[in-house]
Amino acid sequence: MSPFDPERYRITVSACALEKDISDFAGGHDAEIGDRGINLSGGQKARISLARACYSSAAVVFLDDPLAAVDVPTAKHLIEHVFCGILRGRTTVLVTHNKMALEVCDHVYYMDKGRLREDVRVNRELPTDTICTDQVHSPVVEHLDDTDNNSELKGSNVDESRTSTPVFRKATGRSTVEEDRVAGNIQASALIAYAKASGGLFFVSFVIFIFLLAQAVRVMFDYWLRVWTDQRYHLRQWMYFVAFASFAIGATLLALSRALLYTVSAITAAKNMHGKMAHRVLRSPQLFFDQNVTGRILNRFSKDQALVDEILPITAQQFFEYMIASLGSLIFVGVLIPWFLLAFPPFLFVFFYLQRRYVVVSRELKRLEAISRSPIYAHFTQTLQGISSVRAYGMQSKMHDIFLSFIDANHRSYILFVHMSRWVGVRLDFATCICVTLASLLVVIMRNSISVGLAGVVIVQSLQLTGFIQYSVRQAAEVENYFTSVERINAYSNLPTEAKPDTSPGIIEKDWPSRGDIEFVNYTMSYRVDLPPILNEVSFKINAKEKIGILGRTGVGKSSLVAALFRMVENEKCTGDIIIDSVNIKSIGLDDLRKRLSIIPQDPILFQGSLRFNLDPFEAYSDVEINEALERAHLTGKIQSLEAGLQSAIVQNGENFSVGQRQLICLARSLLRRSRIIVMDEATAAVDGETDAIIQSTIRSSFEECTMLTIAHRIDTVIDCDRVLILAQGGRIAEFDSPHRLLSSNPEGIFASMVRQTGPAVAQKLQKAAEDAERKRIERKNIAE
Numbered sequence: 001m002s003p004f005d006p007e008r009y010r011i012t013v014s015a016c017a018l019e020k021d022i023s024d025f026a027g028g029h030d031a032e033i034g035d036r037g038i039n040l041s042g043g044q045k046a047r048i049s050l051a052r053a054c055y056s057s058a059a060v061v062f063l064d065d066p067l068a069a070v071d072v073p074t075a076k077h078l079i080e081h082v083f084c085g086i087l088r089g090r091t092t093v094l095v096t097h098n099k100m101a102l103e104v105c106d107h108v109y110y111m112d113k114g115r116l117r118e119d120v121r122v123n124r125e126l127p128t129d130t131i132c133t134d135q136v137h138s139p140v141v142e143h144l145d146d147t148d149n150n151s152e153l154k155g156s157n158v159d160e161s162r163t164s165t166p167v168f169r170k171a172t173g174r175s176t177v178e179e180d181r182v183a184g185n186i187q188a189s190a191l192i193a194y195a196k197a198s199g200g201l202f203f204v205s206f207v208i209f210i211f212l213l214a215q216a217v218r219v220m221f222d223y224w225l226r227v228w229t230d231q232r233y234h235l236r237q238w239m240y241f242v243a244f245a246s247f248a249i250g251a252t253l254l255a256l257s258r259a260l261l262y263t264v265s266a267i268t269a270a271k272n273m274h275g276k277m278a279h280r281v282l283r284s285p286q287l288f289f290d291q292n293v294t295g296r297i298l299n300r301f302s303k304d305q306a307l308v309d310e311i312l313p314i315t316a317q318q319f320f321e322y323m324i325a326s327l328g329s330l331i332f333v334g335v336l337i338p339w340f341l342l343a344f345p346p347f348l349f350v351f352f353y354l355q356r357r358y359v360v361v362s363r364e365l366k367r368l369e370a371i372s373r374s375p376i377y378a379h380f381t382q383t384l385q386g387i388s389s390v391r392a393y394g395m396q397s398k399m400h401d402i403f404l405s406f407i408d409a410n411h412r413s414y415i416l417f418v419h420m421s422r423w424v425g426v427r428l429d430f431a432t433c434i435c436v437t438l439a440s441l442l443v444v445i446m447r448n449s450i451s452v453g454l455a456g457v458v459i460v461q462s463l464q465l466t467g468f469i470q471y472s473v474r475q476a477a478e479v480e481n482y483f484t485s486v487e488r489i490n491a492y493s494n495l496p497t498e499a500k501p502d503t504s505p506g507i508i509e510k511d512w513p514s515r516g517d518i519e520f521v522n523y524t525m526s527y528r529v530d531l532p533p534i535l536n537e538v539s540f541k542i543n544a545k546e547k548i549g550i551l552g553r554t555g556v557g558k559s560s561l562v563a564a565l566f567r568m569v570e571n572e573k574c575t576g577d578i579i580i581d582s583v584n585i586k587s588i589g590l591d592d593l594r595k596r597l598s599i600i601p602q603d604p605i606l607f608q609g610s611l612r613f614n615l616d617p618f619e620a621y622s623d624v625e626i627n628e629a630l631e632r633a634h635l636t637g638k639i640q641s642l643e644a645g646l647q648s649a650i651v652q653n654g655e656n657f658s659v660g661q662r663q664l665i666c667l668a669r670s671l672l673r674r675s676r677i678i679v680m681d682e683a684t685a686a687v688d689g690e691t692d693a694i695i696q697s698t699i700r701s702s703f704e705e706c707t708m709l710t711i712a713h714r715i716d717t718v719i720d721c722d723r724v725l726i727l728a729q730g731g732r733i734a735e736f737d738s739p740h741r742l743l744s745s746n747p748e749g750i751f752a753s754m755v756r757q758t759g760p761a762v763a764q765k766l767q768k769a770a771e772d773a774e775r776k777r778i779e780r781k782n783i784a785e
């Protein structure tokens with residue numbers, strides 16, 4: 001791999017219009033972008049991927065629609081500085097729906113039903129509304145910052161303050177936090193939580209009692225055999241037999257009950273702990289996922305949970321059994337040869353001393369081992385998710401090396417843990433040997449004063465007892481080690497949650513929101529309390545049934561506005577109110593709020609399962625209704641081509657469908673739900689312009705009675721909206737009016753300039769469309785009045 005080249009990096013960042021974004025990130029160039037770029041906007045993700053391709057020295061570059069997620073001015077910047085600039089001289093294959101980009105291509109191929117139509121020059125054969133004109137090499141786009149001027153490829157002067165070699169700041173801009181780690185003794189709270197999860201303190205005490213009782217009966221069984229053999233109580237034979245049989249049956253039944261109760265309590269504990277952890281994690285606020293990578297969460301749900309499911313109960317059971325067996329053995333020996341017990345306290349002391357020395361270190365090593373396991377899971381998951389990029393950039397060996405370094409880090413604590421086990425094992429064995437040797441010596445010394453039988457019992461018991469005690473001491477230490485997993489699960493079971501899911505009675509009607517008007521009142525939002533606000537004292541009102549287009553430069557906060565509507569981010573720096581149908585959404589339970597709004601997100605999410613399950617997970621609609629929704633989302637052709645139709649399998653993340661198709665499936669899902677408020681976050685960004693136009697008209701008619709918020713980068717997607725809201729840098733609303741009024745009364749405004757930048761032909765079409773839409777709106781209003 002070639003070494004880092006600061007100059008090449010600077011040029012790439014500038015060409016991909018990332019300087020402004022990076023300067024806004026808390027850690028600048030060192031900012032953590034989070035798991036799968038969770039802290040980035042869609043456009044930022046797209047441009048960072050593009051920058052990666054540009055920075056690489058590959059002679060051939062394949063780009064899969066990098067312009068879909070960016071606004072018009074940014075797209076123009078990328079075309080000018082990336083395709084006509086930094087990538088000039090390299091073979092570039094660009095897949096795009098953006099016709100502006102085609103102007104700068106040497107060859108244009110049109111894909112139709114899986115076939116490549118031969119080179120079609122843009123102006124001749126492509127559908128008519130192409131906007132690739134003389135604008136591609138137009139002067140600087142005014143809404144981009146001054147980075148537009150600094151294309152080194154044009155040889156222009158470079159603004160030093162902006163484009164100097166990036167300074168990498170260490171330890172700043174971290175969005176993830178260190179994994180929580182406790183030190184010292186196992187927390188009492190974890191012990192109590194485990195006991196409670198096992199069925200409650202009373203149940204646990206009862207199980208322990210059964211353990212003791214089973215052992216007592218077992219001891220009595222052994223004792224009675226001896227009594228019977230000696231005929232100690234001068235009873236009749238059948239009485240000895242009945243008592244013996246009772247002890248045998250009692251011991252068997254109690255052993256069975258003990259096993260059953262223990263298994264039930266262990267399974268209940270594992271199930272309850274998992275359930276509580278899953279519940280808390282699922283209800284955790286967005287911040288938790290920003291601060292914790294998926295691998296870390298997976299680690300608790302897999303390895304820690306597996307230890308609590310299987311290893312801990314088995315180890316604890318062995319500990320209980322051996323401890324109680326030691327106790328029983330001690331009592332047995334105490335009754336037979338009381339003086340033998342005198343030899344034990346020093347050995348017990350040695351055993352426990354060694355155990356305490358061992359456990360202090362082994363417990364911490366176990367905690368370290370658990371924490372160092374998380375990066376392995378995280379790296380593995382991320383590598384699999386980005387496997388195509390890893391392969392495309394030939395990063396397999398680098399990723400493999402990183403993986404091995406995480407394994408090494410994990411094994412450092414693991415190997416020490418194994419060494420510690422050997423350390424304590426050798427010493428315990430040694431102590432046991434001394435104990436047995438001393439007992440045997442004692443027997444030899446006292447050979448004239450004790451019977452042969454008793455001598456045998458002393459040797460056998462000393463062997464057995466020391467074995468039991470040694471094993472129970474070791475298992476006690478292991479139980480404590482494994483309890484670190486209980487501690488970790490318990491920590492996740494007590495995570496802070498989002499606001500409550502249900503609404504108090506009487507706050508909203510059953511059909512809320514029945515009108516669909518929305519009002520933001522001085523609303524300010526920050527993703528974290530240590531970050532600057534993304535939305536700044538935003539106030540605006542949307543009337544019921546209005547169709548609102550939301551525009552703004554990539555990364556300006558459009559999706560954040562939607563996140564606010566769904567109460568996805570809430571902290572002390574989120575202030576102000578959002579009112580829907582006269583109800584402040586703060587007073588509504590989150591489940592109620594989110595269930596009643598619909599969103600077609602920027603990253604269309606599909607789940608593994610059938611297509612039908614993805615459209616109708618609660619099986620609330622008939623096949624006819626589903627097919628109708630699919631038809632309106634223009635998916636019928638695709639579904640008909642699938643052998644299994646609605647039952648066709650969708651693989652993880654919906655990867656067997658294109659991004660555009662996934663967006664359309666999400667659209668069909670919303671069409672089925674018929675919510676009063678619908679949000680479309682660049683919902684059709686990945687489909688071609690013609691399909692988008694058809695879908696938009698379908699949406700307009702299907703959602704006529706709904707309030708719709710449409711975030712889009714294509715102006716033609718929102719040109720017939722009732723009003724467009726322009727978000728500007730700093731989280732402010734720059735413009736908010738009907739497209740026609742914005743174009744006619746504010747020709748120097750941002751919206752008008754965005755329209756202008758699409759080129760004269762398209763701008764004219766857009767102006768006409770805005771005018772037509774305005775006229776129809778007035779006509780509709782007049783008819784209504």
Ligand SMILES: Nc1ncnc2c1ncn2[C@@H]1O[C@H](COP(=O)(O)OP(=O)(O)OP(=O)(O)O)[C@@H](O)[C@H]1O
Nearest residue numbers: 039040041042043044527554555556557558559560
């Ligand atoms: N979870 C997060 N934590 C911290 N910052 C975030 C988080 N999500 C987004 N941001 C930041 O908030 C800003 C606004 O992001 P948002 O997704 O709202 O932008 P957008 O206008 O929708 O952009 P795009 O058009 O590219 O999708 C961006 O600078 C982004 O880096």
